[in-house]
Amino acid sequence: MPTELKMPALSPTMEEGTLAKWLVKEGDAISSGDILAEIETDKATMEFEAVDEGTLLKILVEEGTDGVAVGTVIAMIGEEGEEVGDVSQAAPEEKSAPEAAPTPDKGYGRDSAPAPESKAVAPAAPKKDGERIKASPLARRLAEAQGIDLTSLTGSGPSGRIVRADIDAAAGKGGAKAAAAPAASAPAPAAAPAEVEPLDIPHEVEKLSNMRKTIARRLTEAKQQIPHIYLTVDIQLDALLKLRSQLNKSLEDRGIKLSVNDMLIKAQALALIEVPECNVSFAGSNLIKYSRADISVAVSIDGGLITPIVAGANDKSLSKISTEVKDLAGRAKEGKLAPEEYQGGTASISNMGMFGIKSFDAVINPPQAMILAVGAGEKRPYIIDDSVQIATIMSATGSFDHRAIDGADGAKFMQAFKKLVENPMGLVA
Structure with a gap:
């Protein structure tokens, strides 16, 4: 059965991004760890890494597309020659849990930079024997260097992925988990500002990044x-x-x-x-x-x-x-x-x-x-x-x-x- 590839949340603040460039094409064999695409977030251009293996059956979101919401189905992978059914939703998943209060991160300001907001992440299920552990390449290298067993960790990254902060926490360096504490639900976001009509003065309109x-x-x-x-x-x-x-x-x-x-x-x-x-x-x-x-x-x-x-x-x-x-x-x-x-x-x-x-x-x-x-x-x-x-x-x-x-x-x-x-x-x- 084909597997959906969805727009990942590459940072805690990311709600949408730009699919800047596909690095693979339909029909290519995909291995776990392969870099599939470059995605522009609100902070940087980042690489989208494959977790599953198979063949890239269909690209649903073309490169250069702006405003792709997190959770949108952007491609399908599966067995070579496998039929791809209709993916009419091509839309972000519904959020089932409210956002939690943010954890320490960077901030945006006139005199500072954007501070990501943490979103509640469901704990990863215990790993079964033979099941592949989801972890970033950096986390794997750090875990190997420090002798940390990845199977004993619960990932705090997207889809339960183990990231550097989890390794730091396990090593007692005060990573994300060490800092974690119950927090009140985030207040409702402020209402979007009203659109302002330009004055009748020579001007140009620049789209916000x-x-x-x-x-x-x-x-x-x-x-x-x-x-x-x-x-x-x-x-x-x-x-x-x-x-x-x-x-x-x-x-x-x-x-x-x-x-x-x-x-x-x-x-x-x-x-x-x-x-x-x-x-x-x-x-x-x-x-x-x-x-x-x-x-x-x-x-x-x-x-x-x-x-x-x-x-x-x-x-x-x-x-x-x-x-x-x-x-x-x-x-x-x-x-x-x-x-x-x-x-x-x-x-x-x-x-x-x-x-x-x-x-x-x-x-x-x-x-x-x-x-x-x-x-x-x-x-x-x-x-x-x-x-x-x-x-x-x-x-x-x-x-x-x-x-x-x-x-x-x-x-x-x-x-x-x-x-x-x-x-x-x-x-x-």
Whole structure:
């Protein structure tokens, strides 16, 4: 009997996508693990991997088709020569369960990138002897390297597929399952904005990309549903800039050059560990508390922003953070990040100092409970030892979810961050 291939949900926020390109044609033999197509989501172009084996009998959705809803039947596979019956529905499956409150992920905003929403995933059924285990290639490699038995895991990916987060959780690294907790049902989505007729002025109409649609939706949800509280501090950067210069001289032979942002990522991560009340997520009747600081770093890309994650930044050296950020940012701009590299994060940082922005208030990436907005370092008059001197000063503003974080705890975090930046030897200790 022919098997339906359906438009996959390649990220938790994905509701529809563009079937950019078929990499196989009708009549081709398909093996498990083969790459069938390239699909554009709201964040990147990703590969659609075959799970079942057989022959591609019929393609139902042509390449280049926009707005293909998740669950739509896009092709049929089966035995060679097998007849394909009518697939008149070619439409998404009905959702049988309500969406759950989102788990930590990246967020979209003017100053940050899209945050995926988690959808309730039914636990995978126990595997029977001889039954093929559904797992991503990366998850298989990680499991083999760490000696983890895949048959003992329950996948949290599409159709119960085992993904990297499940391996991390099994290894005790604080992956998706480690962070999971009961959460209240997500509120009803906001009503779609009314269509606006263009003014009688010369203009052109540009169709919104999937990414820009998600940015608009997530920004609206974040500002409507999260009570933001903003706390700003001025920080003297001179000591950090001097240390950075010294470290960069010692790292020249290794081809590593630290940025100020690399050092701020480390400072934010250490401050979150020092003030754990801010390393949390609000989850309805529960508060999720994290023991590791995974920092989502805002990166501007064509058509929007994305926040790749520096996992466990509190335990990583500055050189490791710098190398990771450069690699993640480069692949983000090329649309080559894997989902597990931008889904998650316990807090975010957005640095607009390179644009000369003095200070700004960032929008929280739900369900994270805080984001740090960093402005430019500039020479300003500053009181040092009871006298007015010229110093390099940076303004940093923390946005906190007031449902999860009290103002006093947010202030403690900002105080800890300021102390670490102004006494930067603590970043390398």
